[in-house]
Amino acid sequence: MTEKQILPVYYFAPISYWAFYLQVKKTIFEREDFYEKQSFRNRCYLYGANGWLSLIIPIRHEGKRKYKDVRICYEIPWRTQHQKSLENAYRSSPYFKFYEMDFIALFEKKEIFLLDFNQKCMQIIANILKITLSKRFTYQYQKKYTQGRDLRDAFSVKSQLNQDFPKYQQVFSEKHGFFPDLSLLDLLFNEGPESFNYLKKLHT
Numbered sequence: 001m002t003e004k005q006i007l008p009v010y011y012f013a014p015i016s017y018w019a020f021y022l023q024v025k026k027t028i029f030e031r032e033d034f035y036e037k038q039s040f041r042n043r044c045y046l047y048g049a050n051g052w053l054s055l056i057i058p059i060r061h062e063g064k065r066k067y068k069d070v071r072i073c074y075e076i077p078w079r080t081q082h083q084k085s086l087e088n089a090y091r092s093s094p095y096f097k098f099y100e101m102d103f104i105a106l107f108e109k110k111e112i113f114l115l116d117f118n119q120k121c122m123q124i125i126a127n128i129l130k131i132t133l134s135k136r137f138t139y140q141y142q143k144k145y146t147q148g149r150d151l152r153d154a155f156s157v158k159s160q161l162n163q164d165f166p167k168y169q170q171v172f173s174e175k176h177g178f179f180p181d182l183s184l185l186d187l188l189f190n191e192g193p194e195s196f197n198y199l200k201k202l203h204t
Contacts (some may be wrong), residue, residue, distance in 0.1 A: 004147050006138070008152050009022065009029050009041070011120065013040055013125075013155075015180075018129075022199050026134070028134070028137065030137075034040050034065070040157060052135075059072060070115065071113060090190075095188065095191070103168075131196075164180075167190050171190065
């Protein structure tokens with residue numbers, strides 16, 4: 001088992017992300033890097049009635065700046081849109097009603113910074129999985145992380161990791177088949193308490 005790793009902070013990160021998280025004893029979250037467009041920092045992928053469903057948090061475009069300084073834009077009613085999208089996609093899933101209130105509370109408060117909001121998303125996931133979320137963060141940017149596994153560039157919104165994901169029942173799988181490595185929300189709403197065991201079995 002790897003002793004240490006460094007991970008980015010994402011918005012409802014993919015299943016593979018959480019599988020990596022559970023593999024090590026110590027995780028450090030990156031908060032000193034510069035913000036990158038088209039990443040999981042402000043988007044996640046779900047399974048909707050028509051297939052792939054992308055939820056994107058709008059941000060204020062204020063030039064090049066560090067991720068921790070990126071502000072959320074509220075001129076677009078994205079919180080309502082995301083909440084309704086979750087409900088439409090998963091209200092018929094086995095465990096949506098058990099976790100629904102946790103996510104409703106999340107969308108009620110206006111967080112100023114994207115990083116702060118994403119940290120709250122991660123904490124909710126950790127609470128449901130009954131795991132401890134690391135409180136370690138970077139305090140300066142290092143191009144190379146030599147103290148352990150560097151996963152800051154391991155996840156891409158344009159391509160999936162090269163691995164097989166065991167199938168589990170998804171709401172719309174009879175229409176479109178199995179979609180692997182979506183946001184962990186898809187796994188949680190469909191598998192509930194078994195999500196933890198699923199993650200532990202993944203060989204990432």
